[in-house]
Amino acid sequence: MSNTPQRVPDTKERILDAAEKLFGQNGFTATSLRDITAEAGVNLAAVNYHFQTKESLFEAAIARRMEPVNRRRIELLDAAGANPTLEQILLAFLSPLFVRHPNEAIGLMSQILATPDSFVRQLFKKHLAGVVNRFVEALQQALPNLTRTEILWRLHFTAGSMAHLMARGSVLPEISEGLCNPSDRPAVLARLVTFAAAGFRADAWGGDAGLGGEAA
Amino acid sequence: MSNTPQRVPDTKERILDAAEKLFGQNGFTATSLRDITAEAGVNLAAVNYHFQTKESLFEAAIARRMEPVNRRRIELLDAAGANPTLEQILLAFLSPLFVRHPNEAIGLMSQILATPDSFVRQLFKKHLAGVVNRFVEALQQALPNLTRTEILWRLHFTAGSMAHLMARGSVLPEISEGLCNPSDRPAVLARLVTFAAAGFRADAWGGDAGLGGEAA
DNA sequence: GTATTGCTCATACGTTCGTTTCAATCATAC
DNA sequence: GTATGATTGAAACGAACGTATGAGCAATAC
Known part of the structure; x- marks a missing residue:
């Protein structure tokens, strides 16, 4: 059981490959083991x-892609030095998702964020919470004018943009006359960082935003 | 079939209520008719x-909430006059989702955006595409420096922030030590508008964003 | 050689799903 | 009153699901 020969018939990896593709595309419940x-x-x-x-298969697929991504995230954040810029932080967080096995890592990532099942939320805690806290600290340092609450919200928004982008690049082309091409990944990443960085740098909201009691 | 008596036994509405609650919470596939x-x-x-x-039930639930939301969106956009500000446009697009039946409208909205099934994407076209195009035009007018492509991408990011926020406010509290409270809706809306407006106002991305060939 | 172990196969279990059927019910029209 | 047509109820349909079983096969250990 411990150090067996392992004939490497790679069917285990073939399952993981298929699982991450289909789970990432269609979500957990909508993907059957027979599909995989x-x-x-x-x-x-x-x-x-x-x-x-x-569920174990889902977690294994997550772990296989998420661990190198998270390692690279910390690596890039560390490489940016003691006082990283906002763009460096955002790139450290986002760019590992766009590298190497982008479609799959990205799809799985957004499934973690988007699937409401309780076991998936535990996976979030297990594979993401630690890294997120590390990045929240870096963001607090880079943006001392913002409260921790404000930073968490804006990271939340950024994660949403990312998740939405990744799972379903399918939605946008249909209304964009082909102007948005999600497969040009470096450009997508750059646009997302530009957008999110500006959002993070906005003055913190102080009170009323012109609702006029609309959302009472 | 046409003008039948209609005893209004409201079981039809009870089904719609339950459907929009559960579909919005758990998604289409993960919700069974027996649950509803x-x-x-x-x-x-x-x-x-x-x-x-x-599928028809899902569409009916969408239609019931989406039609008034979209009507209000156009209403607010028109009320902002011929040259609405960016914040007015974003508020017109986002605020109707936070009013009256927010949890449900919001959950369904993000399900439309997040469910990959083809029939759901047709619902997107049917209930959202027209309104989106109207807002893209307004955004182009308010932000003449941005190309249409750029505006579509940023609207995409904004929709992602919104969708992510709404379907699962569940994720954030777990890492935020309670600092983020998605149920304080006017504050959430204001924060989202602040974030998105700053993102829209960012200078358009011109070429390289400091990737250094990372995402080759 | 034989024994053992790691893995794959066809097949089947029990459950749950969306959908259907048909008899029972109710309010109204006559 | 009875007839009618719209609704509801209990039960069942076939299909698909996740999971389990046990025989069969390949390779190493002795």
């Missing part, structure tokens, strides 16, 4: 042999 | 009698 094994070209029972349950 | 009829306290067959299919 069909995509992977393996037997249905293999998924229960290598991973025990569907 | 249990929540509504009606018989399972009633949903197939009043609405024919699960």
